[in-house]
Amino acid sequence: MIEIKNIGEYLKVNKIMPSVQRVKIFEYLYTKRNHPTVESIHKELIDEIPTLSKTTVYNTLKQFVEKGIIQIINIEDNETRYDADTSTHGHFKCIKCGIVYDFLFDNSDIKINGLDNFDIHQTHLYIKGICKNCKN
Amino acid sequence: MIEIKNIGEYLKVNKIMPSVQRVKIFEYLYTKRNHPTVESIHKELIDEIPTLSKTTVYNTLKQFVEKGIIQIINIEDNETRYDADTSTHGHFKCIKCGIVYDFLFDNSDIKINGLDNFDIHQTHLYIKGICKNCKN
């Protein structure tokens, strides 16, 4: 994942005006790296920014996705998660504790059968199971 | 994907009472293989079964998932799709026409880095891009 020294600058470079709310939301995604939902981002930041609207969280995340600085992670159908790491990597969700872990894999290892002449834009790989800490 | 001659029998074997609605819903998933949403299943069957409730579609699909005869496909965050093919295979969604294609891949090719001592239950791979027919 890329190194970012100044989040305000990073947003500007990506054509996003760095308002207080946007900087805090990106900072949360970037530093925690815990694949949060809208709900958990809002819950976490409401203390620092008591006026923060949930609509703003939605608006901001949508803009970040459009500008390509975060990605959406769909594992469960009832929770959309977000990730400031847009590099190709996989996700493991533990069905016991609910934590979403990152893992690495080599895209070029996967031999795809049946998509000749298809243009591939994004590859998503996720796994469900039991994490090391939840076994016994 | 497995061969099924009699859907009613197949449901019974899997401890599901084969009501008219359940047989029709499974038949739709099994024969069309188009990864439909609840909405499209309901829309398609309402002519044949004019009293069919959307609740019944939800109930039935949830039961099928619990019994393991269908699987959920999460590609977009706003549409849950269902698949009667529960074997390990990948999905390609065309961002132009919206069609979800199946493709094959070999699970054992993927070398995963960072999940030592994790128990893997399910592996999901999906790709987004432009399908052959939409490239002109």
Add this chain to the structure above:
DNA sequence: TGTTACTTTGCAATCATTACAAAGATGAAA
């Protein structure tokens, strides 16, 4: 200060999904 453009907020609307209780169907026992 006044103007403009952009951002955030709050609330209402929409859409997907679930909960629940009433009504309907099935099938075996009497």
Add this chain to the structure above:
DNA sequence: TTTCATCTTTGTAATGATTGCAAAGTAACA
């Protein structure tokens, strides 16, 4: 055939996530 128990479906209301939109707020600048 009637009765009874059980399972299934239906309709509606409730919930929860997400979006639309207009009003209020902010920042830069002439």
